[in-house]
Amino acid sequence: MNTNPLRLNHLLLPSNVLMAPLAGYTSWPFRMLCQELGAGLCFTEMVSANALKYKDKATEKLLYTTREERIRAVQLLGSDPAVMERAACSEALSGFDIIDINIGCPVPNIFKSGEGSALLANPRRAAAVIRGCKKSGKPVTVKTRVGIRQDELIAAEFTKMCEEAGADMVSIHGRSRSMMYDGTPYYDQIEQAKSAVSIPVIANGGIFSDSEAQHMLEATGADGVMIGRYALQDPYIFSRLTGRSVTEDKYSLLMGQLELTSRHYDETYTLTYIKKLASYCMKKRSGTKKYKQLLYHCGNVEEMKQILKAIFYEEEADRR
Numbered sequence: 001m002n003t004n005p006l007r008l009n010h011l012l013l014p015s016n017v018l019m020a021p022l023a024g025y026t027s028w029p030f031r032m033l034c035q036e037l038g039a040g041l042c043f044t045e046m047v048s049a050n051a052l053k054y055k056d057k058a059t060e061k062l063l064y065t066t067r068e069e070r071i072r073a074v075q076l077l078g079s080d081p082a083v084m085e086r087a088a089c090s091e092a093l094s095g096f097d098i099i100d101i102n103i104g105c106p107v108p109n110i111f112k113s114g115e116g117s118a119l120l121a122n123p124r125r126a127a128a129v130i131r132g133c134k135k136s137g138k139p140v141t142v143k144t145r146v147g148i149r150q151d152e153l154i155a156a157e158f159t160k161m162c163e164e165a166g167a168d169m170v171s172i173h174g175r176s177r178s179m180m181y182d183g184t185p186y187y188d189q190i191e192q193a194k195s196a197v198s199i200p201v202i203a204n205g206g207i208f209s210d211s212e213a214q215h216m217l218e219a220t221g222a223d224g225v226m227i228g229r230y231a232l233q234d235p236y237i238f239s240r241l242t243g244r245s246v247t248e249d250k251y252s253l254l255m256g257q258l259e260l261t262s263r264h265y266d267e268t269y270t271l272t273y274i275k276k277l278a279s280y281c282m283k284k285r286s287g288t289k290k291y292k293q294l295l296y297h298c299g300n301v302e303e304m305k306q307i308l309k310a311i312f313y314e315e316e317a318d319r320r
């Protein structure tokens with residue numbers, strides 16, 4: 001695929017293949033991995049603007065980053081412009097370069113509270129939220145969907161509103177809220193949105209292979225693509241699409257993630273994250289039930305190393 005660096009306000013993203021924010025996965029270790037493999041930008045998972053004021057341990061973990069992450073993007077969830085402005089300008093986010101606003105989350109309790117994809121029905125409020133976040137002086141990006149219902153798709157007008165309110169980039173998940181995470185994305189909606197604005201538009205949704213990434217780019221004319229779930233099962237998609245050479249096999253990659261996570265997070269967090277990631281990495285492989293059981297009963301990091309070795313090193317060696 002023809003990939004290239006992407007200008008976002010004053011920042012130059014090294015590639016136009018982006019990693020989607022994924023709650024429970026896109027913590028600092030996984031973002032570092034995607035960066036190493038060629039992803040142009042990664043986002044924290046969504047962080048509630050309201051929760052920021054409590055400074056609790058869970059939010060602290062979500063916001064963990066280091067200078068080794070070259071461009072740091074935090075995603076905020078909220079619908080009160082004043083609260084969002086305060087969060088975007090807060091000391092807690094001072095280490096981040098980009099503020100991304102979640103206008104796509106379909107989860108019922110978030111939707112009912114007027115946040116996430118509910119803001120698609122309230123463009124004036126969404127515009128005020130964007131203007132509030134812009135007070136941080138940082139580039140502000142929006143991640144949204146093509147609409148709430150399939151019979152009322154509004155990608156072009158909503159993206160135009162985002163640009164007018166000051167957004168520096170809009171990533172569009174080509175599905176409506178009602179479709180949740182399934183079904184063919186509306187490529188035409190993303191294409192119309194791209195034609196309506198001059199800021200970068202990123203196309204997201206349903207990319208599960210290199211050829212689907214290529215197709216997404218061609219069908220929408222977008223400035224880049226954003227990959228979500230598929231990157232968990234095959235993070236190498238970033239290196240293939242961007243032409244970056246990588247020698248590490250899956251076993252070394254997972255061991256690297258285990259080492260990195262255990263150095264920066266507590267053991268409970270490390271084990272939970274590695275169990276989920278290793279399970280994703282086993283997708284499409286047969287006979288993995290016994291390994292999944294081993295993974296889920298594993299109680300410490302040393303034991304986890306042995307299990308990863310059995311699954312990803314010895315198994316692979318047997319196959320060769």
Ligand SMILES: Cc1cc2nc3c(=O)[nH]c(=O)nc-3n(C[C@H](O)[C@H](O)[C@H](O)COP(=O)(O)O)c2cc1C
Nearest residue numbers: 020021022023045046143173205206207227228229
């Ligand atoms: C487990 C999971 C967690 C997600 N968390 C977030 C999130 O925190 N913020 C967000 O904007 N989107 C979130 N999404 C949506 C993804 O970023 C992406 O838009 C969606 O999965 C479609 O892309 P894909 O088909 O490539 O996975 C999440 C999706 C999944 C499956």
